[in-house]
Amino acid sequence: MANSKNNRRRFGSARQLPSGRWQIRYPDPVTGQLRPGEKTYDTKTDAEIALTVLEAAIVEDRWTDPDAGKVKFGEFADKWLKERKLEATTRERYEGVLRLHIKPALGGRFVSEITPARVRSWRTGLLESGVGEPTVVKAYQMLRAIMTTAVDDEMIRRNPCRIPGADRYDVPDRPLLSVQEVYGVAAVIQPQWRALVLLTAFTALRLGELAALRRRDVDLESRILWVRHSQAELSSGKLITKAPKSRAGLRPVAFPDLIVPELTHHLKQYSATGAEDLFFIGPRGGRLRRSNFRDDWEAAKAKAGIPEEAHFHDVRGFGNELAARNGATLRELMTRMGHSTTGAALVYQHMSSDRDRAIADRMGEAVSKALGDDGPPDASGTRVAQPE
Numbered sequence: 310m311a312n313s314k315n316n317r318r319r320f321g322s323a324r325q326l327p328s329g330r331w332q333i334r335y336p337d338p339v340t341g342q343l344r345p346g347e348k349t350y351d352t353k354t355d356a357e358i359a360l361t362v363l364e365a366a367i368v369e370d371r372w373t374d375p376d377a378g379k380v381k382f383g384e385f386a387d388k389w390l391k392e393r394k395l396e397a398t399t400r401e402r403y404e405g406v407l408r409l410h411i412k413p414a415l416g417g418r419f420v421s422e423i424t425p426a427r428v429r430s431w432r433t434g435l436l437e438s439g440v441g442e443p444t445v446v447k448a449y450q451m452l453r454a455i456m457t458t459a460v461d462d463e464m465i466r467r468n469p470c471r472i473p474g475a476d477r478y479d480v481p482d483r484p485l486l487s488v489q490e491v492y493g494v495a496a497v498i499q500p501q502w503r504a505l506v507l508l509t510a511f512t513a514l515r516l517g518e519l520a521a522l523r524r525r526d527v528d529l530e531s532r533i534l535w536v537r538h539s540q541a542e543l544s545s546g547k548l549i550t551k552a553p554k555s556r557a558g559l560r561p562v563a564f565p566d567l568i569v570p571e572l573t574h575h576l577k578q579y580s581a582t583g584a585e586d587l588f589f590i591g592p593r594g595g596r597l598r599r600s601n602f603r604d605d606w607e608a609a610k611a612k613a614g615i616p617e618e619a620h621f622h623d624v625r626g627f628g629n630e631l632a633a634r635n636g637a638t639l640r641e642l643m644t645r646m647g648h649s650t651t652g653a654a655l656v657y658q659h660m661s662s663d664r665d666r667a668i669a670d671r672m673g674e675a676v677s678k679a680l681g682d683d684g685p686p687d688a689s690g691t692r693v694a695q696p697e
Contacts, residue, residue: 320364323356331356338367339374347375371466378421378464382455383412385420385464389455397549398541403451410435410448420459425469428452432475442478449475484619486627488679498609502602504568504575505589506624508534511672512562513628513646516621517541520597521550522588524580529569532666533561536647540596548596558647563665565673628672635671 321335326349333346333356346363350356366372386407395403414431415423431452435445453470460468495506505519514522514536521538528534537559541549553559564572580588589597606621633642645665 321360323353323360325353333360333363335360335363337374338372373463373466375421378459379419380464381416382418382420382423383416385459386411386416386455389458396541396551397543401543406444406448406451410440410444411452415452420456420464423456423469425471428469429472432472446476446478483623483626484616485630486615486619486623488676490613490615491624491627492676492680493613494606494609494615497612499592499605501575501579501590501592502605502609504571504579505597505602507568507571508564509621509624510628510631511564511568511669513625513632514562515539515625515647516599516602518647519589520587523584524576524586524588525584527572527576527588529572529576532566532569532669533563536560536562542598542600548598553647560644560647561665562645563669565669565676567673567676631672631675632668635668635675637668641665641668 321333321343323331323333325331328349330349330351331353332349334343335346336342337344346359350359363372390400390403390407393400393403411431414434415427418427432445432449435448436442440448449470449472453468453476456465456468456470459465491506491510495503495510498506508514509516509519512534514534517539518536520540522534522536526535526537536553538550539553539558541551543549576588579590580586581590581594587596591597591601595601602621610617610619629642629646632645637645645668
């Protein structure tokens with residue numbers, strides 16, 4: 310029989326193995342049964358120190374079952390995602406990040422094997438392989454969230470995602486479109502999209518919000534539209550109409566007199582006819598999709614001489630910047646944009662419609678001034694008569 314020396318003590322025991330190294334055994338806090346330590350030690354003193362540290366961790370409720378983390382990360386991540394309550398588009402995005410950027414490197418390892426060093430190596434590998442920094446940030450944020458749950462489930466003691474600054478990146482400045490550029494692209498885009506460009510410029514609605522807009526949501530007399538829904542498109546092509554993410558997303562937004570003639574013309578020529586029908590429809594009478602609008606936007610952008618890097622989303626940025634330059638406060642801007650505050654408690658306050666209309670009027674006046682005394686041209690190049 311192999312030689313061994315047992316040393317009994319008040320908590321656990323240490324014994325010398327045939328190799329000369331020392332092994333510890335200690336009572337499992339849950340079952341009470343003796344279990345071996347995870348590693349062996351050079352000396353008896355080292356082994357007894359390890360037992361003292363373990364005893365303190367158990368007494369102070371800091372002990373983590375070493376076997377609890379012996380679950381494959383890929384399986385745990387799939388379970389984590391399944392248990393989250395997410396919108397379909399968010400779930401699809403998370404599934405893609407997990408499948409493409411996290412599982413290939415970490416999916417086959419145990420949760421307990423994902424150490425800070427391994428996280429750093431994984432993140433560096435993504436960046437060096439050419440994955441964009443925004444995507445790497447999202448992947449890191451997701452990995453950190455999954456590992457936070459592993460800590461909560463007492464699978465590991467501490468989250469290994471501890472890289473300073475890895476959860477954020479500097480967003481590059483977007484092109485700032487001018488009044489002339491916005492009206493220039495509106496003049497050359499396909500006629501059914503002209504009102505879409507101008508309404509985006511003066512209300513800063515998202516394309517998904519505009520795609521879900523119905524005729525009854527647009528009050529030309531009061532010059533207010535109501536955002537009640539948003540449309541999302543999955544990678545499969547399936548369209549989903551959903552409520553706004555928060556109360557801040559459900560909102561009235563005013564627009565200036567300047568574009569009332571444009572919207573009136575659009576209603577007569579390009580909208581569906583019923584009050585519950587869509588305000589904007591696709592080229593063949595179906596739903597407005599990014600895919601059936603993108604090519605027309607790109608063609609009009611090139612024809613109008615808009616910078617190639619400009620996205621349609623930058624028209625929304627133009628509207629926000631225009632509102633800010635014409636007196637909108639931070640809270641008023643957030644209300645128009647449908648953003649919630651970032652405090653601990655969600656605070657939502659509607660602006661008065663009179664105040665919002667005043668902002669919209671000043672936006673219209675600023676554009677009229679920039680375009681000259683004749684006012685904005687319509688789709689045919691004829692100047693639109695303005696209300697007295």
